Amino acid sequence: MIHALEARHAPVVSVWVWYNVGGRNEVPGTTGMSHFLEHMLFKGTPVHPKGDLDRLLARYGAQWNAFTNEDVTCYFETVPRDRYGVALELEADRMRNALISIEEVEAERTVIVSEREGYENDPSFLLGESLQAVAFDRHPYGQGVIGSKFEIKLMTRDGLYAHYRRHYAPNNAYVVVVGDDSAESLVERAARSFGAVAAEQVVAPPLAPEPPQMGEKRLVVHRAGGALPLVQVGFHTVAASDPRAASLQALGVALAGGSGGDAASGRSSRLYRALVETQLATDVDASFGLTKDPYLFTIEATVRPGVTHRAVEDALLRELRRLADEPIEEAEFARVRRGLLASVAFPSDTITWRAFRLGSLLSSGAASSIGAWYDALARVTPDDVRRAATETFVERSRTVGHFIPEAG
């Protein structure tokens, strides 16, 4: 499926290919296969041997990369306008013709282990991975994306190749092209590039939904490799295609703003005021991700030195209850709404991010266009946010994780 948007403000085009394969398509023991495969798609095809693609795109000054998450594997190139035909041709070529040799699998294995080890240095990743595993009993979302070091070491070339042939086909992908050409021309050139790639019978066995959680779950991760304690809370919630998805995005902004990190925006949010301004936490974030299947509404707080996990957790849960119990006042909702709409408008002024936004909406099922998503956000009312809080922040569907740094 090809989708295009004209964006004339810079002589640049961004080409994205979204494959419907990620962590949710894996089974225990081979978790991380989609991500490993993503690395192997940079190792060449018969027409473009290894290094060709890297050097060609580098020569154009391209911004290009790939990522894998629970739902999709995604590749993109943002290139000068007169080079986008090359980007389309490269993507069409590696859709079916990647070489994936035994030698390259072995060489890349250590890189992926290194990537995993880099994540393991981060306490937030360690706790998040464990929380995800505890929160899901049945659904593969509990397995994460990168796989364990043992799984990465056991991955075989034949297994990777079979995974590639099974999932990489035009009828299992979205092609998104955004940039400095007419929409008709962008679609036409993409269709010409991918038209020669044959469709495959993609077998995607139905996934059983995660059964309802019947009570709070708790976990603790101890490790010396972190300085500050963390509290994470995950609540089971709905998929991106659910009509309540826009309200849940608004709920995230109401709780912790839209930017996070060191940005000063979002400091009028509920959790920033209740946790950071009161000096219980140094940082707080809340997010509802757009996923194909129901996932988690997650909240993370970094506990300030000298404060207990319990104090932060209690204050956090109190604020969630307050949002469910008390109506949001007009002035506060006006800020939430403005932040929500800006969170769509700002990234969309960058061609790469506009393409990313469209692809993520399409592949997750959240909306058929950026405009439709913007409209859905604009329609959210204070009552919708309150209802979303009431439905989501339920004790029995909650998983709470504590990261406790140890002396070392």
Added chain:
Amino acid sequence: MVPIAGLRSVVALLAMEAGQFFEPAGRPGVARLTAQAMLRGTARRDASAWSDALDALGASARLDVGSHAAVFSGQCLADDLGAYLDLVAETVVTPALADSGLEFVRAQALADLEEAKKDTRSVADQTWRELTYPVGHPFRTRSIGDELVVRSASLAEIRAHHRNGIHAAGSVLVLAGALDADRAFDVAERAFGAWSGTEPPDRAVAPVILDGMRRRAVVVPDKTQADVVLGWPGLPRTDPRFTRAQVANMVFAADTFASRAGQVVRDQLGLAYYVFSSIAGTAIQGPWTVRMGVNPENVERAISVTFTELGKIRDGAIADDDLALARDKLVGELEVGRESPNGVAGMVLEAELFQLGDDHLERYPRELRAVTKDDVVAIARKLLPLDHYALAIAGPEIPAS
């Protein structure tokens, strides 16, 4: 002012001469504390009212301390530009800088410092700075600062740094996006027109010369990956050789795939997930470093291979295509960078801040294309010596080779 048709927002960058270079000598951390305290309310509004005003616009805002400048950066919807600039001006010109604000950001900074002690990238970076820059040099400490300074900084000190560094003279405001240039000038003039102040005298900093190889490994417990920083004191952004150095940097290690060291360390040998190099653009010699994340078993080999590739460049063993690739990539990145208002604003800001000339953006691609193999070899021999460097490693214990 850079109008860009077809957008809905405006990006604002305001660079002020209040970065590390302008920090009071021996007081690392004061610049960042000042910047953070400036976001805690103004003479007119307390911290809560200030946050309400910013979020009512749906705008973003941050104030970062770099090696040269303190940069206020943010984005607003086009219709809000006037109100946004009024708020930005109020923030930088008349911040409250109250006791409560300082104590809040001090506590935040101390928590950040605590986290940095267990973060292998931060530890490697700080260790490299200590190996490279002498005591008292503005870049010896990361902008987050020294714990003793953060603990002891007084309100008077913060206010003095604001008075000395945050002034109209030497500051540069760039706006890019959905704007009309004339109207944007008017609203900027209304917001900042009364702002005054004179530039402080330049800080005298002696050139840094490494007298040999300096190496230190710091064990950070319970980590699985080591972070490595290998580097040299670079050259000022205004040095006429800077463009040549950028091409040399690209040939060497700037990119994982387009550069020699990146290709060999990651792509050919699979030794690291990330490897890249960069040269800081600042008024004096900023860090010129190669950084990589490596399994402890592979640290020595990754470093050795990096030096081998550097040696080849110094010996002139540079394939014509490698040099052409480096030049093409740097020129192409300028074009692709125009895809975002942030990218456009950043390019304009750098040219203005370092007074690179009104025609810099037009001239710069030509200058990149004019760099020769001899230029790259000369830069590598002069600025990237194989026997004078600093090397910092942070992470698990490195096994004896």
